[in-house]
Amino acid sequence: MAAPEVPVQLDSVPQGAEAKTSLGPGCKTPCTVSVPAPDAGFSVTFTMDKYQPATIPVQVIRNSGDFNSSPPVVMDPSPVVAELQPAAPAPKAVKHMRPKKPKPQKSAAAPAAAAPAPAATGSAFPAPTAARQ
Structure with missing residues (x-):
């Protein structure tokens, strides 16, 4: 005589994960x-794209007694629910930073504006050649 089959409810957060029992049968959550x-x-392993897999152990409790009491086989937990965690993003390749090249000057006026003003324009500093007199 074959062993009696018992239903096992499976669910996941988020739903839609593939659930497979270590005893063989599996389905897409929520399912039984x-x-x-x-x-x-036994255990139930839940897998889903972009989420880390999760395995939930299930204890089997066998009750003795008459059929008017609780079922002879109880699963704990029931239903079996896994909360899936998002998978960590794949590590990015390390890019070596190169120093930026200076942009070429668009006009000749830009460097003149950045250069120190000559002494003839009334600078507070004397021209370097003026000190040697």
């Missing part, structure tokens, strides 16, 4: 899969 009632715990 039927797995053979395991003797021990």
Whole structure:
């Protein structure tokens, strides 16, 4: 006689992840899969593009007693929900910075304006040749 199957509810945040049990069956969340009632715990792995994979352990609790009480096999947690974290962006290639080349001057007037004024224009500083008299 085959082992009885038990339903396992699977969900993820965000929804739409691929969920696969370590027992085999899988689906796209939110969903329910039927797995053979395991003797021990199992795990469910959730994967989704641009998110880190997550694996949730599931404990199997077997209850003894009559059928009027709780179900003979209980999964904990139930439902199995994974909160997926965004994947870290791929590390960017390191670019070596080159010094910027100075832009060429567009007109001859620009350098003259930046140059110190000659002594003939009434500068407060004497011309360098004036000091040697």
